[in-house]
Amino acid sequence: MCGRFALTSSSADVSEVFSGLDLDDFPARYNIAPTQPILVVISGEGRERGSNVADRRAVLVRWGLTPAWVKDPQEFPLLINARAETAIGKASFRAAMRHRRVLIPASGFYEWHRPSKESGERPQAYWIRPRRGGVVAFAGLMETWASADGSEVDTGAILTTAANAGISAIHDRMPVVIKPEDFTRWLDCKTQEPREVADMMQPVEEDFFEAIPVSDKVNKVANMGADLQAPVVIEKPPKAPEKQRPDDGQLSFF
Structure with missing residues (x-):
């Protein structure tokens, strides 16, 4: 799952990664939470001839x-997350998978390792970021909801997949990462049907992310400073399970 993430890169860096987006300057956001506005990248109406x-x-x-x-x-x-394995056929996401696939810029995400009750250990928060730094693109879906009075609200969700070996010790789900070379194909909802982009909805390479233990300050939406990503020392790093359990939830924030 992905219930908190961050976008701390500059607008110039984000623009460069996504091929010259026209962006106003925006502040670093260290604790993006559900129901808050998030930046998404969508395909435009076309490109100028020769560009x-x-x-x-x-x-x-x-x-x-x-x-x-x-x-x-x-x-x-x-619905903050959509399971990549079922999004194509699920009623809540079917139309968005076909017509409104988006990219969600991020600097990383937070996840919680929750030990069994029998262990007596406390949950531990992790800041999970690209090992090489920079901006990462999560696969996302967008839907516009219209009320009876005609007002509209644009909404979105992050696609998740089974965690790779590098993350599975912490949680059994992770966001789907779309690589720059696949941006155009993912966003192309006119010629690329959902089944034709299914190959992109796989766990990213095991060494793509690094997980840094952090304090539980990120639990509170009111905490928004850079200190949320400050490393903390833990006594017992988690171990990857021998067999991952399926995660059937769509709503669990953490």
């Missing part, structure tokens, strides 16, 4: 996808 620059736009959406067919969002679960 080698990909046509992409950045928009803000609310983190927590609401399908267009929902009548009352207050009575519908907050």
Whole structure:
């Protein structure tokens, strides 16, 4: 799962990674939480003739996808994540998988290792970032929900997949990472059907991320400073399970 992430890179760095996005300056965000606005990258209407620059736009959406067919969002679960294994066929995500795939810029994400109750150990938070630094692109879905009075809300979710060996000791799920060379194919909802991009919804290489134990300050949305990512010393690093258990939840924040 992914219930907290961060985007601390500059607008210039984000623009460069996504091929010249037109972005205003924005502040570093160290604790992005569900229901808050998140930056997503979408495919534009086309590119100018002779241009080698990909046509992409950045928009803000609310983190927590609401399908267009929902009548009352207050009575519908907050879908912050979508399972890559089932998103193509699941009613809540089917239309977005076909028509509104997006990229979600991030500097990394937070995850919690929750030991069994029998162990007597406390949950431990981790800041998980690309080992080489920089901006990473999570696979995402976008949906616009319209109310009866005509007002619209753009919403989004992060696609997750089974954790790789590097993350499975902490949690059994992780965000789907889309590599720069696959950006165009992922965003191309006109010619690339969901089954044709399924190969991208796999765990990233084992050494792509590094996991840094941090304090539990990130649990509180009000905490938004860089100190959230300060390393802490832990006595007993977690071990990867021999067999990962399936995760059937769509809502669990942590």
